[in-house]
């Protein structure tokens with residue numbers, strides 16, 4: 056948590072109209088070093104102000120370069136209301152807290168006559184749990200020199216930090232195993248019964264949030280909090296975010312996926328193992344280890360291993376439609392795991408005069424039992440049940456049994472939009488074919504004003520979109536060889552300086568292999584280094600070409616000539632066999648809709664807009680966009696994509712691409 060500590064804004068901000076603030080010669084022009092008049096920014100600010108005043112919801116698409124953060128921050132400050140701003144990325148949270156809000160404070164209150172109460176909150180696992188650290192200090196159980204070193208650094212820092220936010224500890228590696236044992240995540244927290252409650256960083260964060268006018272969070276924290284409040288039936292101390300009437304969702308195109316995760320249920324072998332480890336460490340520390348408890352833990356570990364080994368084989372995500380048949384065949388293993396959880400809970404509950412944390416373990420064992428029961432036996436029609444196997448630390452294969460809402464719309468309508476007086480949803484990519492029908496339907500936002508703002512960029516002169524008309528269909532085996540030839544030719548025109556983005560790892564690796572040794576430019580490949588390191592290398596390496604998949608389609612910002620070309624291999628339809636996608640498709644079709652046009656095409660349109668959005672990041676940027684999938688020209692649905700993209704110069708002639716680059 057971070058916070059600026061000031062009283063609420065005065066009415067001084069009302070003395071200046073939005074026009075006087077944003078217009079040429081206005082406050083922004085006088086105070087911002089890179090000022091440009093942006094019509095879309097003023098329009099957005101007016102729309103947000105109106106929504107706040109009229110207590111209505113608003114959806115607004117504001118392309119890159121609109122300056123949308125100032126366009127919502129100023130009306131928020133002028134409203135004097137307490138507001139939560141939820142964003143998709145850490146970069147944007149930091150920009151708001153460290154750059155935009157201090158700038159506005161300075162611009163609006165140059166003589167420090169007013170100030171803003173602002174608080175920046177991250178997920179709980181970013182903060183230190185003092186109780187865990189103190190417990191460890193009494194009886195350090197550390198494995199290896201590295202953990203000892205990390206422990207010393209954390210213990211020294213705990214004495215001075217005001218926030219407990221690990222971001223302050225730059226020397227602590229991202230993947231520190233010790234941090235995971237010491238973080239303040241909720242399932243290990245004792246809440247008000249904790250002996251360190253009063254000086255806990257989370258308690259302090261909660262306090263700050265309650266006093267703040269603007270609370271900045273990310274979507275994960277927002278929906279985790281909403282789900283906790285929802286499941287606790289409005290208990291007054293549930294959750295850590297203050298109750299507000301207004302929420303601004305920036306990068307709102309991510310809401311459906313994030314909300315789906317937090318309103319779902321997930322139980323894994325890793326979660327069972329984590330409970331066993333936590334119980335073990337606590338029993339050892341408190342000298343309460345008995346033969347009965349050791350037996351209960353051993354049995355739980357064995358039962359968990361038996362049960363999870365029976366679930367779908369292989370890595371990836373798989374539908375789990377045959378739960379009933381599975382239970383008929385493997386009911387004993389399921390019951391065995393349930394009984395082992397119950398036994399551990401009972402043994403723990405039987406410990407006389409036990410410390411508070413033991414009660415917490417009993418609760419966790421019961422919660423696992425209830426959730427496992429739901430995952431295996433629920434008949435809920437709005438839930439898809441599925442299994443995921445993925446690699447965890449030390450190359451362990453973790454198995455997750457998951458339940459995800461098929462349609463989050465009714466949930467969000469009820470517990471979010473119907474209870475807020477004003478929600479503002481904004482992003483550079485929300486509209487499909489110029490309208491918001493898709494996003495409103497997916498999120499259950501029935502009544503909202505809508506606005507698609509004019510772009511600040513002159514796309515028709517800044518970018519050319521090339522679609523090769525004669526490449527084979529990207530779903531055919533002939534595609535990769537032909538695509539690699541064309542990519543080589545295009546990169547010679549742009550002198551590298553490109554992102555080549557793929558919809559699958561297989562296609563990325565195939566094309567990358569074909570071009571190895573064929574290109575005269577440095578080639579970078581996703582997976583060879585962490586994302587941030589690869590991006591840094593791309594920025595610093597002249598004429599570099601980066602081969603990457605979905606994680607580079609969004610939230611990546613490379614300004615200037617270094618990125619002059621973005622090539623995308625195919626229309627980014629979600630994998631139809633993915634269990635969540637398949638369940639959504641089936642549900643829409645079963646209700647008489649057309650899932651392809653109502654769900655798959657619009658979702659792919661938004662992803663494509665995100666991917667192409669990497670190229671033009673400023674008024675001075677210029678470059679080439681390539682879609683190697685000519686279904687956009689040949690299929691009827693291609694029109695929806697074409698109509699949804701900005702008005703790039705468009706061509707099917709490579710000659711025109713050369714001319715664009717002055718060749």
Ligand code: SF4
Nearest residue numbers: 184186244245249255
């Ligand atoms: S209240 Fe929870 S997070 Fe805070 S110190 Fe205690 S156990 Fe840790």
